[in-house]
Amino acid sequence: MHQSGANASKRVSLKDVADELGISQTAVSFAVNDKPGVSEKTKRKVKAAAERLGWSPVYAAQALSSSRTMTVGFVPSRSGGNLQTESFMLHFMAGLHDSLSRKGYGILYRPAQSLQEELSIYRDWSKRKRVDGVVLVDLRSQDPRPELLNELDIPAVLAGGPDPGDLVPSLSIDDSGTMDKILCHLVDVGRTRIAYFSGDRDLDYSKMRAAAFNELSTKYALEFSAVSYTNFDSEAAAAQTCSMMSGKFAPNAFIYENETMAAASLRALERLSLCDDVPAGLQNDDGRTFPDNLPAIVSFEDSFICTATYPSITAVHRDPGEYGKRVAKLLMKRLAGESVSGNRRILQPKLVVRESTTNGKGEVAADKS
Structure with a gap:
């Protein structure tokens, strides 16, 4: 019937x-x-x-009965355009969503154009009881967000860190150990004049990577080392790279904080190496041309971009999706009332060696200069 x-x-x-x-x-x-x-x-x-x-479940009724919204807030302070070029962040968000959705939670994603706008969003969410918790990224020097979220009584976790005030528990990645792997590889292939193109000098992870590079430059007795901040501007990184190659003491290796800067600089070096007036740093005694006359190139982030270029780019590989999942699980523990504090270091990255630091055949090629 x-x-x-x-x-x-x-x-x-x-x-x-x-x-x-x-x-x-x-x-x-x-x-x-x-x-x-x-x-x-x-x-x-x-x-x-x-x-x-x-x-x-009827989430509206569930929220009324439990005072929960079943929503987690995510407010990265950057423009939407920049986010679209960041493969790591996109996969990180996918990992967050995968883990949170299994517990019935959704993500309220609202990118902010500035830190002040991000802080205003948290105040508004607290006033309207809009989210149950938030995920923080990009810890800064003297960062006001952990203290504000603590005052607003909004549970939060930090991807990165650690938080100096220990107000927000965090999951971080071993950037110092990763930088050591990169420099060890470059020195092994005969590269001792190395420049590092960092991102934003106000971001803690950018500062920690730059500090590790400077410290390890002494450890490996580099002939030349330099750190340059680019604010993640690929065009600025490419222009500075070409400028360095035109100098008297040109680097024979470059490290870039992300893959978009590395790819843009590689393309600029290709054009420079094929022009009529090739800079001394790109010249070879035996007359070889692109790509044999290029300095070694390494990216601190890995994505399809690194394998789509020619030569393919040696890069630090980690699983941003898994990172997002683990950060979400840490937040779920906080929302469940579990005692969570301090910093946990996870995901030991690996260096994937490709053509940009080899002879194009997968074999390490030492620098002859």
């Missing part, structure tokens, strides 16, 4: 699930919300019955 239109459109409730199993509605509620008080066997039975009957 077919159900009537009224009955067919009736929403399945927790009471319907309880009646189906002959248990209390409270037990059903505990089971579907993974709360203590019912056995794992009962939880499995309830969830199976709920799925069979077509029950799904």
